[in-house]
Amino acid sequence: MPPTAEHKASPSGRTESWFARLNITGLLARQGILVAFVIFMIGFTVANERFLDPDNVMGVIRSSAILGVMALGVTFVVISGNLDLSVGSMMSFSTIVVLDLHDKIGPALAIPAMFAMTLCLGALIGFLVGYLRLNSLIVTLGMLSAIHGLTLTYSGGKNMDIADKEGTWFGVFGQGDAMGIPIPILLFVLLAALLGAVLSKTPFGRKVYAVGGNGVAATFAGIRRARLVFCCYLISSFCVATAGLIQASRSLGSQNTVGQGLELEVLAAVILGGASLMGGAGTIFKTVIGVLILGFIQNGLLLVGLQFYVQYVVTWIIIILAVWLDIAAKRGKLWSPIA
Amino acid sequence: MKLNSTLASATAVLALTAAGGVAADTMKIGITQNNVGVDSYQTTYEKAFIAAAEANPDIETVVLDAGGDVARQIAQMEDLIQQEVDSIIIWPTNGEAVIPAVRKAHNADIPVIVTNSNIAEQGFDFVASFSGPDNITQGSRSAEIMCDKFKASGIEDEARIVQISGQPGYTTAIERAKGFEDRLPEVCPNVTLVETQPGDWNREKSQKVMEAFLVKYDDIDGVYSGDDNMGVGALNAAKAAGRDGIIFVGATNFSVGYEAMERGEYWGSIYQSPVDDAEAALQTAVDVLSGKDVPFLNYFDTPKITQDNMGEFDKPVF
Numbered sequence: 001m002p003p004t005a006e007h008k009a010s011p012s013g014r015t016e017s018w019f020a021r022l023n024i025t026g027l028l029a030r031q032g033i034l035v036a037f038v039i040f041m042i043g044f045t046v047a048n049e050r051f052l053d054p055d056n057v058m059g060v061i062r063s064s065a066i067l068g069v070m071a072l073g074v075t076f077v078v079i080s081g082n083l084d085l086s087v088g089s090m091m092s093f094s095t096i097v098v099l100d101l102h103d104k105i106g107p108a109l110a111i112p113a114m115f116a117m118t119l120c121l122g123a124l125i126g127f128l129v130g131y132l133r134l135n136s137l138i139v140t141l142g143m144l145s146a147i148h149g150l151t152l153t154y155s156g157g158k159n160m161d162i163a164d165k166e167g168t169w170f171g172v173f174g175q176g177d178a179m180g181i182p183i184p185i186l187l188f189v190l191l192a193a194l195l196g197a198v199l200s201k202t203p204f205g206r207k208v209y210a211v212g213g214n215g216v217a218a219t220f221a222g223i224r225r226a227r228l229v230f231c232c233y234l235i236s237s238f239c240v241a242t243a244g245l246i247q248a249s250r251s252l253g254s255q256n257t258v259g260q261g262l263e264l265e266v267l268a269a270v271i272l273g274g275a276s277l278m279g280g281a282g283t284i285f286k287t288v289i290g291v292l293i294l295g296f297i298q299n300g301l302l303l304v305g306l307q308f309y310v311q312y313v314v315t316w317i318i319i320i321l322a323v324w325l326d327i328a329a330k331r332g333k334l335w336s337p338i339a
Numbered sequence: 340m341k342l343n344s345t346l347a348s349a350t351a352v353l354a355l356t357a358a359g360g361v362a363a364d365t366m367k368i369g370i371t372q373n374n375v376g377v378d379s380y381q382t383t384y385e386k387a388f389i390a391a392a393e394a395n396p397d398i399e400t401v402v403l404d405a406g407g408d409v410a411r412q413i414a415q416m417e418d419l420i421q422q423e424v425d426s427i428i429i430w431p432t433n434g435e436a437v438i439p440a441v442r443k444a445h446n447a448d449i450p451v452i453v454t455n456s457n458i459a460e461q462g463f464d465f466v467a468s469f470s471g472p473d474n475i476t477q478g479s480r481s482a483e484i485m486c487d488k489f490k491a492s493g494i495e496d497e498a499r500i501v502q503i504s505g506q507p508g509y510t511t512a513i514e515r516a517k518g519f520e521d522r523l524p525e526v527c528p529n530v531t532l533v534e535t536q537p538g539d540w541n542r543e544k545s546q547k548v549m550e551a552f553l554v555k556y557d558d559i560d561g562v563y564s565g566d567d568n569m570g571v572g573a574l575n576a577a578k579a580a581g582r583d584g585i586i587f588v589g590a591t592n593f594s595v596g597y598e599a600m601e602r603g604e605y606w607g608s609i610y611q612s613p614v615d616d617a618e619a620a621l622q623t624a625v626d627v628l629s630g631k632d633v634p635f636l637n638y639f640d641t642p643k644i645t646q647d648n649m650g651e652f653d654k655p656v657f
Contacts, residue, residue, distance in 0.1 A: 157382035
């Protein structure tokens with residue numbers, strides 16, 4: 001970036017830059033999605049005063065944590081310029097596996113075993129996309145159904161339930177709390193902080209943006225793209241395993257289809273947060289906002305008590321409005337036809 | 340030709356009366372199932388169906404599974420017609436889309452038995468019999484279980500309940516909700532159903548829905564769920580929020596629901612056995628083929644199960 005551009009960003013020097021940054025247009029342009037989020041929160045609060053009840057807010061964040069943890073990993077994959085549609089199936093897999101192993105080898109061994117198996121799936125996808133250079137949409141769409149089949153084969157189609165629900169400490173990841181904060185939220189926040197730092201503060205994170213933004217240039221800059229893409233899928237599968245752990249621990253039992261359809265919700269949250277499907281753009285913070293918007297919309301519509309046929313439509317309208325507000329803020333105008 | 344068929348039916352009758360008699364003409368029955376393996380109910384159903392067929396030496400079966408795919412199910416119907424089976428049992432993947440295939444079998448003089456969930460009404464003319472649970476009765480029985488419990492607790496005049504229904508658009512979901520909503524005011528006219536939201540047959544989704552209900556309403560006395568999987572999700576939400584004394588009633592008693600009943604946390608449900616379902620379907624096909632008078636809607640019984648009488652029932656395998 002040429003130095004003049006930086007000067008333009010704060011034209012009147014240090015003393016006024018504080019104020020300049022606080023102006024509304026600037027805020028909108030940088031954080032359109034955050035503004036949209038605040039607007040919806042106010043709207044729902046007006047419609048039902050219980051919406052901002054601390055118990056409700058905690059509840060929504062806790063139940064968004066599973067989706068959220070998965071979205072963190074997918075953010076890496078999307079920024080690196082690929083897609084991951086396998087996360088829903090993979091989450092069902094992790095959940096079923098850890099529940100099954102819990103009764104066979106005990107929770108202390110079941111958890112690492114489940115993580116290892118899930119990471120193997122991530123490694124397989126990373127290998128196919130990174131080293132064989134297959135299209136990520138095709139690979140992960142295929143894995144969506146392949147892993148579903150694997151899960152059904154593994155479980156024989158049965159619901160998986162922990163036999164002794166009272167006598168296990170396994171429930172702590174989904175039901176426990178520390179200092180009044182539910183553990184799923186803590187895990188979500190910790191993982192978001194960690195992955196956010198990796199993405200924005202480390203050389204690895206910068207390489208993720210570089211590969212997604214301009215792959216050829218990244219190669220010329222000496223970045224090993226295959227290895228980087230491989231690592232992004234590993235991160236994604238690690239997040240899925242964590243989500244599966246929370247899910248399994250929360251209900252101590254599960255259907256085979258527990259994660260079905262989540263891949264699209266995850267992708268919606270990531271895109272809603274402003275990550276570009278073309279790669280190279282997006283942040284962990286914005287993904288978290290995207291996840292929360294989806295969670296609070298679902299909850300808000302339930303509290304308002306709209307008939308559920310209407311809810312599907314309203315959900316769509318709110319998402320489109322949020323994306324529009326975000327993009328309009330970036331462009332500086334609402335009306336923007338394809339020229 | 341005529342002689343042949345007379346002979347055939349004569350031997351069939353013989354075979355039926357003289358149990359396990361000389362190698363008679365076997366009945367070849369084909370079945371195309373909805374989606375085996377997607378849940379334990381369907382998995383158990385298939386096992387029970389095969390076991391029942393093997394136990395009867397006069398039956399030969401062709402067991403197929405559509406994997407939830409309408410197109411595949413239609414192709415399977417055509418295969419079965421080509422193979423000239425004597426009867427076809429279908430567990431429809433879609434109540435509308437399979438009708439042309441059912442008509443084709445009907446036109447080929449192959450009696451079609453629909454199992455578990457019926458096809459749409461415009462296809463009834465091509466169906467010999469429907470064998471399955473009566474979801475409307477299930478819904479109204481759940482209403483009775485709920486109401487009886489309210490009366491026993493003396494709150495039948497002020498109780499407020501919420502409903503978590505199955506996936507919107509599913510016949511089973513619609514019929515159970517209708518049965519419940521119609522019956523409840525008849526038995527407990529002063530109980531208020533304050534809200535209904537779908538839980539999509541999904542435990543986690545139902546837990547979320549129930550969390551929202553608990554925030555929204557300070558006073559909930561009962562929860563009716565379209566199946567036990569959703570009911571247990573709602574129960575988990577209430578337990579997490581520390582709200583005691585809510586009466587949970589479901590349908591399709593799952594093992595998780597049965598266990599929750601054993602713990603005294605879940606009041607009652609409707610006992611629907613996939614084994615009964617499978618055996619009833621096979622028996623209906625056999626009855627139709629041996630010329631018995633079979634009612635068009637051939638329901639198998641799905642009794643009430645509560646904490647009081649659960650000892651009479653085995654724990655569900657699914």
